Amino acid sequence: MAKIRRNEKREMPALNTSSLPDIIFMLLFFFMSVTSMKEVTYKVQFQSPQATELTKLEKKSLVRYIYVGTPTAEFRKQYGAETRIQLDDAFADKSEIGEYIINERSAMKEQDQGLMTVSIKADKETRMGIIADIKQELRRAYALKISYAATQRTSY
């Protein structure tokens, strides 16, 4: 016998959202693996130069960075618009590079010390004088593996 349900209201069935967290987590893991944490807050601004013969820096823990560029707007009043060097979170003089490299290297594991790479992240407009100074300092500190940070050039 067929029943006729008159009294029951026709409600929209609730949408099952139990898989939504999983989807979002997947997105989260994707971004975590693809991106890298910012190493420092930049006090200098720079635009990477372009090149084609690039190699990826393999182990992050073995890489130290030297930033070269003009101070960002908030520091311009204090430091002027001259090209400056940034080590870790602070402006530095080129004479401090050697000490910084040696300190960083001695903090590494002994078997890794020879594999340390220094990545020079400099603005493409930088004059070579300052880069050459940095290179001399790195030579003196025996940090001979360097990498000029650059982005892939798509066309000439």
Place this chain on the structure above:
Amino acid sequence: MAKKIPQINASSMADISFLLLIFFLVTTSMDVNQGLARRLPAPIPPDQKVEDTDINKRNLLVVKINSANQLMVQGMEMDVKQLRAKAKEFILNVNDDPSLPKLFEEDFGAPIGVLKYTKEHVISVQNDVDTQYQAYLNVQNELVAAYNELRDECARKYFHKGYNELDEDQQKQIQKIYPQKISEAEPKNYGN
């Protein structure tokens, strides 16, 4: 009838993971760390006298970049786009040209055999204090590209594979034929 277990309300889970996602989006940067890998020469000990390394003129390719980012190769002005071909010609010296580096014959082992190569060639890059970083990097890039192309050609000829697909020993074999010899002098002022 079994007792029904009340379902845990998981609707806020999505919000929590969204928060996490946004946090990571904000704190991370997308750019991959890549760059032009180079090796600096070891420092000269202060007590050691700087000796003039005697390099035969034919073994030397001088690339100068001035403060206006103009290029001069072997005393002639040149565009950076032509540098790669010039460098390759210099490194190879196919026709045993007396003005290009001297050829040496050496046995490189299994699939390669005896080959003539320019053992003593040196490419010297000299830049001005005021040279732009991008111009300097362009030159370095072209020179590295010249070596990479030569190595790749060699790998394809003898191993029928690209240079990057070879194993370490094979790569070393090829590196012996085309050793990267890019020397950088201390920067000087070349006027203007």
